[in-house]
Amino acid sequence: MKRKVPLPEEMAKTYDVPNVEKALYQWWEEEGYFKPVDDESKKTFVISMPPPNVTGILHLGHAITSSVEDALTRYHRMLGDATLWVPGADHAGIATQNVVERELAKNGISRQELGREKFVQEVWAWKDEYLDRITNQQRSMGVSCDWSRERFTLDDGLSRAVREAFVRLYEKKLIYRGQYLVNWCPRCGTAISDLEVEHEDETAHLWYVRYWTPDHTESMTVATTRPETIMGDTAVAVHPEDERYQHMIGKELVVPVVNRRIKVIADEAVEKEFGTGAVKVTPAHDPTDYEMGLRHGLEFINVMNDDSTMNENAGKFEGQDRFVCRKNLLDDLREAGDLVKIEDLTHSVGHCQRCHTIAEPRISTQWFVRMKPLAKPALEAVRNGSIKIIPERFTKIYFDWLENIRDWCISRQLWWGHRIPVWYCQNCGAEICSREDPTVCPKCGSTNLKQDEDVLDTWFSSGLWPFSTLGWPDQTPDLERFYPISVMETGYDIIFFWVARMVMLGLEMTGEIPFHTIYLHGLVRSEDGKKVSKSMEDAWRYDPLLIVQEYGVDPLRFTLLTSSTPGNDMKLSLSRVEANRNFANKIWQASRFVLGNLGDDPGKYTPSGDPLDPAKLDDAIDRWIVSRYHSLVAEVNRLLSVYQLGEAGRQIYDFLWGEFCDWYIEATKVRLYEGETPAAEQAKNVLIYVLDGTLRLLHPYMPYTTETIWHYLPHQGEALIVASWPQEGPPNANAEANMDALIELVRGIRNARSEYDVEPGRKIAAIIAGHEMTEFLTEQQNVLKSLARIADDRLMLSETLDQVPQKALTLVIGTIECYLPLADLVDLDRERERLGKEAAQLEAEIERSEGLLSNEKFVNKAPEAVVQRERDKIADYQERLGRLRERLGSLD
RNA sequence: GGGCGAAUAGCUCAGCUGGGAGAGCACUUCCCUUACAAGGAAGGGGUCACAGGUUCGAGUCCUGUUUCGCCCACCA
Numbered sequence: 004m005k006r007k008v009p010l011p012e013e014m015a016k017t018y019d020v021p022n023v024e025k026a027l028y029q030w031w032e033e034e035g036y037f038k039p040v041d042d043e044s045k046k047t048f049v050i051s052m053p054p055p056n057v058t059g060i061l062h063l064g065h066a067i068t069s070s071v072e073d074a075l076t077r078y079h080r081m082l083g084d085a086t087l088w089v090p091g092a093d094h095a096g097i098a099t100q101n102v103v104e105r106e107l108a109k110n111g112i113s114r115q116e117l118g119r120e121k122f123v124q125e126v127w128a129w130k131d132e133y134l135d136r137i138t139n140q141q142r143s144m145g146v147s148c149d150w151s152r153e154r155f156t157l158d159d160g161l162s163r164a165v166r167e168a169f170v171r172l173y174e175k176k177l178i179y180r181g182q183y184l185v186n187w188c189p190r191c192g193t194a195i196s197d198l199e200v201e202h203e204d205e206t207a208h209l210w211y212v213r214y215w216t217p218d219h220t221e222s223m224t225v226a227t228t229r230p231e232t233i234m235g236d237t238a239v240a241v242h243p244e245d246e247r248y249q250h251m252i253g254k255e256l257v258v259p260v261v262n263r264r265i266k267v268i269a270d271e272a273v274e275k276e277f278g279t280g281a282v283k284v285t286p287a288h289d290p291t292d293y294e295m296g297l298r299h300g301l302e303f304i305n306v307m308n309d310d311s312t313m314n315e316n317a318g319k320f321e322g323q324d325r326f327v328c329r330k331n332l333l334d335d336l337r338e339a340g341d342l343v344k345i346e347d348l349t350h351s352v353g354h355c356q357r358c359h360t361i362a363e364p365r366i367s368t369q370w371f372v373r374m375k376p377l378a379k380p381a382l383e384a385v386r387n388g389s390i391k392i393i394p395e396r397f398t399k400i401y402f403d404w405l406e407n408i409r410d411w412c413i414s415r416q417l418w419w420g421h422r423i424p425v426w427y428c429q430n431c432g433a434e435i436c437s438r439e440d441p442t443v444c445p446k447c448g449s450t451n452l453k454q455d456e457d458v459l460d461t462w463f464s465s466g467l468w469p470f471s472t473l474g475w476p477d478q479t480p481d482l483e484r485f486y487p488i489s490v491m492e493t494g495y496d497i498i499f500f501w502v503a504r505m506v507m508l509g510l511e512m513t514g515e516i517p518f519h520t521i522y523l524h525g526l527v528r529s530e531d532g533k534k535v536s537k538s539m540e541d542a543w544r545y546d547p548l549l550i551v552q553e554y555g556v557d558p559l560r561f562t563l564l565t566s567s568t569p570g571n572d573m574k575l576s577l578s579r580v581e582a583n584r585n586f587a588n589k590i591w592q593a594s595r596f597v598l599g600n601l602g603d604d605p606g607k608y609t610p611s612g613d614p615l616d617p618a619k620l621d622d623a624i625d626r627w628i629v630s631r632y633h634s635l636v637a638e639v640n641r642l643l644s645v646y647q648l649g650e651a652g653r654q655i656y657d658f659l660w661g662e663f664c665d666w667y668i669e670a671t672k673v674r675l676y677e678g679e680t681p682a683a684e685q686a687k688n689v690l691i692y693v694l695d696g697t698l699r700l701l702h703p704y705m706p707y708t709t710e711t712i713w714h715y716l717p718h719q720g721e722a723l724i725v726a727s728w729p730q731e732g733p734p735n736a737n738a739e740a741n742m743d744a745l746i747e748l749v750r751g752i753r754n755a756r757s758e759y760d761v762e763p764g765r766k767i768a769a770i771i772a773g774h775e776m777t778e779f780l781t782e783q784q785n786v787l788k789s790l791a792r793i794a795d796d797r798l799m800l801s802e803t804l805d806q807v808p809q810k811a812l813t814l815v816i817g818t819i820e821c822y823l824p825l826a827d828l829v830d831l832d833r834e835r836e837r838l839g840k841e842a843a844q845l846e847a848e849i850e851r852s853e854g855l856l857s858n859e860k861f862v863n864k865a866p867e868a869v870v871q872r873e874r875d876k877i878a879d880y881q882e883r884l885g886r887l888r889e890r891l892g893s894l895d
Numbered sequence: 896g897g898g899c900g901a902a903u904a905g906c907u908c909a910g911c912u913g914g915g916a917g918a919g920c921a922c923u924u925c926c927c928u929u930a931c932a933a934g935g936a937a938g939g940g941g942u943c944a945c946a947g948g949u950u951c952g953a954g955u956c957c958u959g960u961u962u963c964g965c966c967c968a969c970c971a
Contacts, residue, residue: 017931018931202967227971290969291969293969350970397899404967565908567909568911575907576908582933583919585933586933588933589931592930598930641911650909653918657918750937754937758937764928864951869952
């Protein structure tokens with residue numbers, strides 16, 4: 004037996020969809036709607052969810068990712084594509100290790116005390132809890148992803164993919180191990196990649212330090228911001244063409260404190276203008292100096308330990324923290340008279356992305372990926388259009404980074420992550436990189452093997468995500484069918500960390516592009532424009548879970564989807580979420596109206612799924628709304644095809660509220676309240692037809708609200724989530740023009756009533772000459788009476804008028820003349836003034852149009868349609884003006 | 896040092912291929928009318944940052960300037 008939708012029997016009077024979100028989600032999932040249809044002939048549409056950090060808490064960044072990806076997924080599912088959205092989570096090496104270490108520290112336990120194996124066990128134990136939390140939070144956003152395919156970057160399959168990728172790169176010599184200068188986080192105790200260093204401008208000091216020649220007869224002064232590295236100096240460098248120092252090049256100087264002799268060298272990297280033009284060279288602690296060290300064959304002296312305390316090379320400062328050492332060293336120098344000068348200086352300082360500790364450039368043995376050979380095809384794939392980036396401007400950023408790419412340090416001195424699959428023979432020293440754990444050394448046969456201690460950068464496994472989640476390296480049916488995936492959707496802040504690396508590794512490992520389209524969304528900021536962070540005082544206001552609690556999922560989703568354009572940041576405004584909650588309520592109430600007017604057998608109004616032809620409808624207002632709806636479908640299709648989700652959403656909003664509710668529903672009331680006339684029956688069919696279709700269009704944005712309402716309305720099919728996307732149908736220009744006139748007329752009358760303080764309840768009289776519009780207005784006279792509050796027996800409608808009432812307000816709407824004899828209320832002087840103003844306005848408009856048309860260039864060069872529009876305008880305005888003048892004359 | 900983005904109503908933002916400036920919130924007046932007060936009706940409010948240019952026509956395209964934000968870069 005088919006499981007029933009978990010909804011109350013009756014449609015509630017108030018909007019309470021948030022109360023059924025959970026049940027609906029569960030129902031969707033249990034019905035299997037999130038899985039791709041099992042039909043090989045269908046086109047596929049695939050998205051890989053950017054895996055959230057397993058320790059993460061859902062924030063607005065996740066919420067926007069979820070909203071965009073779910074909207075795309077639902078849209079394509081309704082289009083009939085075999086749609087797959089693959090979810091998963093990231094083990095997030097440093098981040099997770101830090102979190103668990105902190106948890107353990109609460110009980111006074113350190114990672115070192117536990118030892119590697121036990122600590123990793125401990126993290127795994129935590130992982131389940133964390134994973135549960137984050138995935139539940141994601142579910143709460145309504146994500147329609149296939150949880151049966153959920154993956155975790157450290158699970159067996161993905162670990163195998165990581166190892167396979169590593170070994171392949173190793174065998175192609177694209178991975179190498181060596182001693183180089185890397186960024187080191189002393190707090191995390193690991194190397195980090197260039198990308199993981201965040202530079203910030205800080206005010207600091209530039210210390211001028213004097214270095215003497217061994218005989219203490221000559222000296223040179225160098226400027227440094229990091230005096231604690233002095234003990235690692237192995238040269239002083241000047242520019243080769245610096246005349247001030249020519250005589251010193253090649254001479255020896257003595258490093259303060261450690262009294263080591265170094266040479267003065269000449270190198271073009273030195274800027275003559277900066278400081279004294281002489282620079283201390285510390286190849287083991289500075290990127291520029293490192294390069295110089297290589298060029299000049301200098302010694303590399305590391306003066307710090309892993310935790311950035313000074314090591315034995317720092318002489319008397321051994322054991323001191325780098326900044327304590329700095330202070331003490333400066334004191335010593337000052338005392339010796341060799342601290343010549345101190346200047347203020349603003350320079351950028353690198354910090355660890357994860358813990359914000361000042362990173363230390365440091366020489367160290369690490370594993371690297373050779374990037375240039377990988378970057379080349381990745382550049383080509385975007386250049387030749389195989390991969391498209393939206394918005395396009397990020398293409399240049401992608402190019403710039405890849406064109407100047409440097410090797411990627413992938414080893415981390417952590418315990419939580421994929422261990423590097425390399426073993427060292429303790430007997431012969433051989434290095435063994437292998438898919439399987441080796442037991443004997445292939446060179447000497449020794450069984451004394453030791454695996455490399457390091458783990459891989461988290462982003463290494465993320466880089467394989469689009470295909471590792473589909474079963475790679477095995478040629479699984481999923482990989483066969485769903486790879487390459489369709490869209491890679493993520494924030495622009497991780498274009499280098501993740502997106503570019505996926506392209507490179509995807510091309511290298513699978514020989515194919517990993518995805519066709521890269522869609523980058525903007526970052527969410529708080530209302531005052533700051534980056535939303537947990538430390539913010541009013542951070543709770545930007546907690547998606549709390550927002551959802553207060554307003555529901557759909558309003559938040561709709562807000563996130565319609566508040567910005569691709570790639571642009573957005574400031575989330577809660578008043579907007581509230582407004583969209585009101586929108587959801589509006590749809591609910593409108594649907595209640597429709598449902599409540601269908602009578603005892605609503606099923607007979609079930610839409611067939613085929614587009615209605617407005618030309619075949621009897622009522623002009625029906626023709627109008629159907630025509631407008633068809634234009635909406637076409638417009639939404641167009642916008643979605645170019646990823647303009649925001650604009651499409653706004654169009655649906657405007658149509659539903661501003662046209663369907665404000666005008667169509669109001670107009671149908673007249674017919675519906677007449678009873679079961681043929682006209683009423685047609686209205687019901689059209690109401691359902693348009694509402695059903697619009698709910699479909701809105702479903703990707705507001706899945707819960709639309710699914711719920713849809714079930715109460717007569718419908719075909721088992722669930723909206725798997726219902727078909729609306730078809731485009733013919734518009735009807737004539738109906739739209741007629742209705743536009745009616746709307747303008749009603750607004751004009753309402754405006755006049757308001758201006759003359761006619762009580763809202765009072766029904767007034769109206770005398771109308773319809774001219775060409777007479778037939779239409781006659782057909783719709785009851786609607787007109789109802790909307791404009793004209794008394795039943797006091798509407799005089801004819802084609803022309805023999806005589807018009809003196810004491811009456813005058814409205815001229817296109818060809819329609821309308822007089823409102825408001826008797827005692829009408830003040831002829833005031834009326835003259837009002838009409839005079841209107842006439843003046845029309846004159847100005849006519850003058851403007853005539854000006855345009857008298858310009859030969861405009862007439863010749865502008866498109867015919869634009870010129871014609873101006874001509875039509877003049878005709879229309881002149882007709883109106885004529886009538887106004889006539890009326891003004893008759894008032895005298 | 897290079898690059899990118901933003902600048903539109905009091906606030907938050909749209910304005911997609913250049914053809915008479917829009918929404919939500921806030922504001923004013925009125926209305927609890929049988930879908931909806933989470934609502935309805937009618938309003939007020941903008942030299943589209945500035946200066947040039949292209950064009951018959953520029954919020955939209957080009958150049959420059961200013962302010963803010965971001966990214967990249969071996970600024971000792």
